[in-house]
Amino acid sequence: MRRYGYQGHAxxxxxxxxxxxxxxxxxxxxxxxxxxxxxxxxxxxxxxxxYNYFTLKPQGAHVCVVxxxxxxxxxxxxxxxxALESAYKVKAGSTTADNALSLLVARCVGSCALAPVAxxxxxxxxxxxxxxxxxxxxxxxxxxxxxxxxx
Amino acid sequence: MxxxxxxxxxxxxxxxxxxxxxxxxxxxxxxxxxxxxxxVAKALEGEVARSTLxxxxxxxxxxxxxxxxxxxxxxxxxxxxxxEPASVLYAHVRPEDAPEVVxxxxxxxxxxxxxxxxxxxxxxxLKIVLEDCGKIDPERIEDYIARGGYRALFKVLDEMTPSExxxxxTHSGLRGRGGAGxxxxxxxxxxxxxxxxxxxxxxxxxxxxxxxxxxxxxxGDPGAFMDRSVMEGDPHRVLEGMIIAGYAVGANQGxxxxxxxxxxxxxxxxxxIRQAQRVGLxxxxxxxxxxxxxxxxxxxxxxxVCGEETALIASIxxxxxxxxxxPPYPAEYGLWGCPTLINNVETLANIAPIINRGAAWxxxxxxxxxxxxxxxxxxxxVKNTGLIEVPMGITLREIVFDIGGGIPNGRKFKAVQTGGxxxxxxxxxxxxxxxxxxxxxxxxxxxxxxGLIVMDDSTDMVEVARFFMExxxxxxxxxxIPCRAGTAQIHHILTKFQTGRATMRDLRLLEELxxxxxxxxxxxxxxxxxxxxxxxLRYFRHEYEAKLRSDGYAYGHANGAAxxxxxxxx
Numbered sequence: 001m002r003r004y005g006y007q008g009h010a011x012x013x014x015x016x017x018x019x020x021x022x023x024x025x026x027x028x029x030x031x032x033x034x035x036x037x038x039x040x041x042x043x044x045x046x047x048x049x050x051y052n053y054f055t056l057k058p059q060g061a062h063v064c065v066v067x068x069x070x071x072x073x074x075x076x077x078x079x080x081x082x083a084l085e086s087a088y089k090v091k092a093g094s095t096t097a098d099n100a101l102s103l104l105v106a107r108c109v110g111s112c113a114l115a116p117v118a119x120x121x122x123x124x125x126x127x128x129x130x131x132x133x134x135x136x137x138x139x140x141x142x143x144x145x146x147x148x149x150x151x
Numbered sequence: 152m153x154x155x156x157x158x159x160x161x162x163x164x165x166x167x168x169x170x171x172x173x174x175x176x177x178x179x180x181x182x183x184x185x186x187x188x189x190x191v192a193k194a195l196e197g198e199v200a201r202s203t204l205x206x207x208x209x210x211x212x213x214x215x216x217x218x219x220x221x222x223x224x225x226x227x228x229x230x231x232x233x234x235e236p237a238s239v240l241y242a243h244v245r246p247e248d249a250p251e252v253v254x255x256x257x258x259x260x261x262x263x264x265x266x267x268x269x270x271x272x273x274x275x276x277l278k279i280v281l282e283d284c285g286k287i288d289p290e291r292i293e294d295y296i297a298r299g300g301y302r303a304l305f306k307v308l309d310e311m312t313p314s315e316x317x318x319x320x321t322h323s324g325l326r327g328r329g330g331a332g333x334x335x336x337x338x339x340x341x342x343x344x345x346x347x348x349x350x351x352x353x354x355x356x357x358x359x360x361x362x363x364x365x366x367x368x369x370x371g372d373p374g375a376f377m378d379r380s381v382m383e384g385d386p387h388r389v390l391e392g393m394i395i396a397g398y399a400v401g402a403n404q405g406x407x408x409x410x411x412x413x414x415x416x417x418x419x420x421x422x423x424i425r426q427a428q429r430v431g432l433x434x435x436x437x438x439x440x441x442x443x444x445x446x447x448x449x450x451x452x453x454x455x456v457c458g459e460e461t462a463l464i465a466s467i468x469x470x471x472x473x474x475x476x477x478p479p480y481p482a483e484y485g486l487w488g489c490p491t492l493i494n495n496v497e498t499l500a501n502i503a504p505i506i507n508r509g510a511a512w513x514x515x516x517x518x519x520x521x522x523x524x525x526x527x528x529x530x531x532x533v534k535n536t537g538l539i540e541v542p543m544g545i546t547l548r549e550i551v552f553d554i555g556g557g558i559p560n561g562r563k564f565k566a567v568q569t570g571g572x573x574x575x576x577x578x579x580x581x582x583x584x585x586x587x588x589x590x591x592x593x594x595x596x597x598x599x600x601x602g603l604i605v606m607d608d609s610t611d612m613v614e615v616a617r618f619f620m621e622x623x624x625x626x627x628x629x630x631x632i633p634c635r636a637g638t639a640q641i642h643h644i645l646t647k648f649q650t651g652r653a654t655m656r657d658l659r660l661l662e663e664l665x666x667x668x669x670x671x672x673x674x675x676x677x678x679x680x681x682x683x684x685x686x687x688l689r690y691f692r693h694e695y696e697a698k699l700r701s702d703g704y705a706y707g708h709a710n711g712a713a714x715x716x717x718x719x720x721x
Contacts, residue, residue: 012466050628051453075531106412
């Protein structure tokens with residue numbers, strides 16, 4: 001924030017930085033940013049909820065993002081989502097009760113040539129099938145708690 | 152840095168590269184990166200260091216080669232005196248293949264991994280925007296300069312006035328590559344002429360410019376990755392285009408708006424900006440002239456509507472990405488109330504070649520009204536998925552069946568979707584249409600930013616329309632009612648079709664609603680949102696009709712007469 005001289009137009013940059021540091025944006029963070037940039041809290045909250053990239057809820061220990069872009073969609077990514085949903089009893093866009101896995105959907109991760117694509121903890125799995133994906137997720141969940149949880 | 156120093160740097164870099172008789176290029180685009188190209192590059196480097204060729208082989212990571220389906224792609228280049236280097240392409244290279252590849256250098260290529268460059272995928276393309284993509288290391292400015300980079304900038308600064316630059320762009324016939332196809336030269340001229348004092352401005356302190364150049368890198372279309380590949384593979388080309396644009400319109404500050412979902416592109420652009428500043432090609436008094444230009448990066452945050460220019464400006468100003476009515480156009484009243492030039496990444500990447508080789512050369516490529524080339528992201532049910540660049544006027548059939556290699560698994564072609572959620576589906580009988588702005592609009596689709604998604608006969612067109620409408624519904628910013636409420640209602644009706652509850656009345660209502668949303672919406676998102684529905688209705692109406700309710704309420708395909716009678720009653 002200091003880099004932009006505490007000006008209002010630095011809001012989105014500030015939110016990006018905060019989300020990178022904490023993994024999500026809680027109420028305290030939003031209020032702090034609003035105070036520092038001298039913006040109404042309503043505006044900060046409005047911007048944070050307008051953009052899909054910002055999340056106000058904490059994420060699970062592992063994050064699996066399934067791409068639902070056009071190319072992935074016609075190559076069968078909805079099956080990936082429903083396979084994960086039924087296997088881990090989690091709705092797309094939310095986190096399992098034990099905070100182990102967050103299942104998210106994305107509009108396009110830009111790897112359309114590898115469709116359908118899933119991103120598991122930052123690692124891209126191209127040409128995924130439900131069986132392969134479930135196996136990889138199980139591997140992650142079975143492994144000890146990873147070091148970089150926040151990423 | 153002046154022109155002499157640039158030439159010297161280029162000579163030095165070229166000499167250094169010629170000292171290495173062999174070069175290995177490993178693709179580090181997102182597609183190949185996901186397939187593990189980083190490990191391959193490490194393995195190759197290690198292998199070279201152990202072999203007898205140590206010191207003669209240069210391993211470098213380059214931008215996207217296009218054929219993402221066969222990644223990771225590795226190219227082995229052999230320098231030849233007085234000729235273009237001879238090269239061999241390998242596909243699907245794994246780290247354990249490294250010893251074999253290194254052993255083959257200078258001898259016979261590895262048969263097992265060999266990728267034939269004589270197939271139509273390579274021969275039918277014409278590369279202008281992507282000419283250096285896949286040849287240079289995107290993280291080294293020296294490599295770009297060695298291939299003639301930033302020469303156009305010096306030509307502009309030393310020999311041309313701003314109005315001469317604009318004339319050159321106008322004569323080239325270049326049109327905006329973001330989708331709408333607005334003539335670039337005209338846009339530049341409008342911004343150059345605009346008076347910054349005409350509207351009240353609210354430029355924040357610390358920003359010193361009265362006009363702005365914005366590079367639109369908010370590639371929100373699902374299924375499109377052209378701009379990402381250019382920004383990742385050849386970032387300096389975009390910077391050079393922006394600096395020239397700044398000089399032509401009289402701006403001193405530029406912004407690149409990139410999606411936060413493209414971390415690699417952001418990283419490489421940041422590196423490129425730092426390098427350009429270090430050698431004095433960006434910043435105050437560029438190349439010793441009075442012209443100053445700075446570039447900053449602004450991150451998007453996942454909103455499709457921010458690709459619309461007024462919404463993009465609102466987002467750069469730090470607010471919600473809501474569009475506003477035009478006019479006044481951003482060319483007169485844009486960022487912080489100042490005249491602002493907004494161009495797409497691909498448009499700006501075309502600038503340097505036009506200046507270097509002249510407007511007449513560029514105008515000789517393409518069709519009467521659409522000049523130059525277009526980059527497409529070819530995806531979906533097609534054999535060769537990846538990034539292609541073709542001259543305007545090529546037919547869709549050539550793209551899908553020659554370059555794309557046709558439909559895999561023995562299935563039949565059904566439709567090709569252009570322009571993402573704003574475009575339409577084009578069926579088989581129109582495949583011989585030449586690709587240019589007007590022809591695609593006439594078919595009810597648009598050129599769009601360049602996503603081409605091929606669908607085979609297993610695809611349900613109503614489901615495709617519903618998918619796009621769901622996308623538009625969620626991405627609608629909610630400012631104007633036709634778009635906010637209209638897209639939700641269209642989606643509701645399409646869901647009725649999918650659950651077998653739709654009647655003939657729904658079909659008529661659907662058409663009416665599409666018409667309203669198309670003509671009454673505020674910005675491009677709403678105006679083009681019904682396109683997927685309208686085009687599928689136009690070419691695949693029978694699929695909608697087949698899904699009508701089969702009881703007394705519906706009058707399906709067979710009951711044409713009864714249907715006609717009912718329409719009079721209602």
